[in-house]
Amino acid sequence: MSTLLIAIGLVIIGFGVLGTIILPDIFLRLHASTKCGVTGTVTILLGLIFQSGSVAMAFRLLLIIVFVFWVGPLIPHILGVAYLKDQDAPKEEP
Amino acid sequence: MSWAIYTLYLFMAASLYRLVRGPTVYDRLLAFNLVSAQLILLMCFHAIRHDRSYYLDVAMIYTLLSFAETIAFVRFYRPNPRRESA
Numbered sequence: 001m002s003t004l005l006i007a008i009g010l011v012i013i014g015f016g017v018l019g020t021i022i023l024p025d026i027f028l029r030l031h032a033s034t035k036c037g038v039t040g041t042v043t044i045l046l047g048l049i050f051q052s053g054s055v056a057m058a059f060r061l062l063l064i065i066v067f068v069f070w071v072g073p074l075i076p077h078i079l080g081v082a083y084l085k086d087q088d089a090p091k092e093e094p
Numbered sequence: 095m096s097w098a099i100y101t102l103y104l105f106m107a108a109s110l111y112r113l114v115r116g117p118t119v120y121d122r123l124l125a126f127n128l129v130s131a132q133l134i135l136l137m138c139f140h141a142i143r144h145d146r147s148y149y150l151d152v153a154m155i156y157t158l159l160s161f162a163e164t165i166a167f168v169r170f171y172r173p174n175p176r177r178e179s180a
Contacts, residue, residue, distance in 0.1 A: 064154050
């Protein structure tokens with residue numbers, strides 16, 4: 001169960017990294033990196049909870065999941081708004 | 095479990111491509127966030143593997159610190175509002 005969850009999370013993160021490398025526009029990159037990064041991270045942390053020996057480690061992993069779900073979608077929102085408001089940033093042609 | 099750690103190192107090295115090549119500073123910040131998420135995962139892997147619970151505390155604090163760092167960089171690179179009104 002734990003190995004399966006870790007493998008699924010690694011595949012999701014791999015797709016996120018691939019999209020971050022090959023996609024042409026910054027908004028597409030934000031989309032790929034956020035969705036795959038947050039989902040893959042939470043999936044791997046869920047898999048690690050099954051392997052943790054004690055209740056204290058499981059609780060801390062659960063707290064890390066809450067933090068990742070909290071700040072994960074906020075960062076690309078801030079980056080996208082800042083990119084839209086930045087007049088000097090070079091606008092790429094896809 | 096070591097295969098997952100090596101795969102994560104590979105993904106971090108691949109994410110550094112966007113950090114080096116990114117046309118704007120926002121691309122670099124995006125790649126930095128991806129690398130820091132994978133760094134948090136590596137800390138959790140090593141905590142479970144060596145049975146050290148304080149690595150998880152470090153990972154927890156690093157999650158919030160990378161968020162604060164991104165906000166600080168975005169505010170630092172924000173265009174000057176006084177220049178637009180003048």
